[in-house]
Amino acid sequence: MDHFSAANNCPVISDKNFGDCIYADIMETIDLGIVVLGIKKQEIVFKNKFSTNIFQDSGDDLGYRALLTLLLPGFGKDPVSEVFGKFNTLWYKDRLLSYTAYMGSDRFIWIIIRDITEKRRLESIAEAVNSMENISYVFSGIRHELGNPINSIKMTLSVLKKNLDEYSTNAVEKFVDRAMTEISRVEYLLQALKSFSIFESPNIQNIKLQDFLIRLISLVQSDLRESGIKISKVIDPTLEAIEADPRLLHQVMLNLITNASDALDNRENPEIIIRAENINGNVGIMVEDNGCGMSEEMQTNLFKPFYTTKSSGTGLGLMITLKMVTLMKGKMEINSTRDVGTKVTVFFPEGKTDAQS
Numbered sequence: 001m002d003h004f005s006a007a008n009n010c011p012v013i014s015d016k017n018f019g020d021c022i023y024a025d026i027m028e029t030i031d032l033g034i035v036v037l038g039i040k041k042q043e044i045v046f047k048n049k050f051s052t053n054i055f056q057d058s059g060d061d062l063g064y065r066a067l068l069t070l071l072l073p074g075f076g077k078d079p080v081s082e083v084f085g086k087f088n089t090l091w092y093k094d095r096l097l098s099y100t101a102y103m104g105s106d107r108f109i110w111i112i113i114r115d116i117t118e119k120r121r122l123e124s125i126a127e128a129v130n131s132m133e134n135i136s137y138v139f140s141g142i143r144h145e146l147g148n149p150i151n152s153i154k155m156t157l158s159v160l161k162k163n164l165d166e167y168s169t170n171a172v173e174k175f176v177d178r179a180m181t182e183i184s185r186v187e188y189l190l191q192a193l194k195s196f197s198i199f200e201s202p203n204i205q206n207i208k209l210q211d212f213l214i215r216l217i218s219l220v221q222s223d224l225r226e227s228g229i230k231i232s233k234v235i236d237p238t239l240e241a242i243e244a245d246p247r248l249l250h251q252v253m254l255n256l257i258t259n260a261s262d263a264l265d266n267r268e269n270p271e272i273i274i275r276a277e278n279i280n281g282n283v284g285i286m287v288e289d290n291g292c293g294m295s296e297e298m299q300t301n302l303f304k305p306f307y308t309t310k311s312s313g314t315g316l317g318l319m320i321t322l323k324m325v326t327l328m329k330g331k332m333e334i335n336s337t338r339d340v341g342t343k344v345t346v347f348f349p350e351g352k353t354d355a356q357s
């Protein structure tokens with residue numbers, strides 16, 4: 001774009017129709033949100049497809065007021081230099097947005113929005129690579145995961161505080177709901193961190209395989225049944241016991257079953273099969289599902305902390321699971337085919353035959 005018309009600083013293309021057409025196409029396909037607000041008439045003058053997709057509330061597009069309150073809560077109150085030309089970030093419905101607003105004359109505000117959710121996640125994964133050896137990386141990731149919702153809660157509450165007298169009960173309720181959603185994210189993360197028993201040394205014992213698996217299945221069965229998932233077990237009858245820490249093994253199996261159950265969401269005839277077989281002198285316990293499976297690329301990321309494809313996942317589950325299996329001197333293997341299913345196998349030494357359950 002090397003020609004600009006002096007009048008309006010717009011690029012000049014000799015064929016006007018071609019020009020209009022191509023700019024409209026670019027606006028609609030670009031992976032940036034562009035919103036133009038008209039201040040005088042209090043209307044949205046322009047909103048491209050990307051921003052329409054982001055700013056929806058239960059299927060309805062956000063209007064002028066809602067967008068202004070969400071993106072520029074300080075508009076009309078704070079000094080112009082604090083509101084415009086600044087780099088802002090905001091969590092909105094599971095997406096992390098970065099945006100900058102500009103004031104064009106005193107009639108229009110335009111806002112350029114980027115979705116940086118994936119970028120941030122990839123950065124945190126890159127940061128946390130090798131964290132199996134260096135736990136401080138895990139903590140930096142946790143700090144980051146907690147930091148985002150807390151910032152967002154802080155921002156939501158400060159907007160609310162500033163406008164407490166002006167807002168209707170409905171509007172107040174919306175802000176409170178937004179803060180509550182963020183608090184749930186924090187709660188969920190804390191819940192996941194409970195399984196950070198990886199710091200303790202394992203207590204390896206003989207575990208009676210049949211009894212252990214029967215007890216485990218009876219524990220998860222009713223929840224799975226509610227989601228329409230069938231669970232069964234196929235255990236080699238010649239196997240009696242394995243050597244592992246019962247508490248850690250229990251957690252390992254729960255993590256794997258939870259992942260299998262998540263992968264079965266909206267699948268036909270969802271089923272989990274737990275198998276136990278003798279494989280090359282060790283006992284392999286398998287959690288097999290006929291769920292969504294994973295592409296090869298997804299499988300390379302599996303054990304990286306914070307790698308998740310779930311909107312409410314922490315991406316710590318498999319990393320912790322692998323750590324627990326390794327602590328018990330076991331091994332873990334994953335086989336998965338996209339749209340077919342996944343089989344996760346954990347290997348442990350065979351136990352003595354006079355084992356306790």
Ligand SMILES: Nc1ncnc2c1ncn2[C@@H]1O[C@H](COP(=O)(O)OP(=O)(O)OP(=O)(O)O)[C@@H](O)[C@H]1O
Nearest residue numbers: 259260263293308309310313314315316317318342
């Ligand atoms: N059985 C499975 N089938 C398909 N994908 C799976 C399966 N198990 C794991 N995954 C993929 O691996 C990702 C990482 O799993 P992991 O257990 O580490 O985290 P999560 O389940 O996303 O979150 P969390 O366990 O913390 O709730 C999942 O988000 C999912 O994409």
Ligand SMILES: [Mg+2]
Nearest residue numbers: 258259317318
């Ligand atoms: Mg998981």
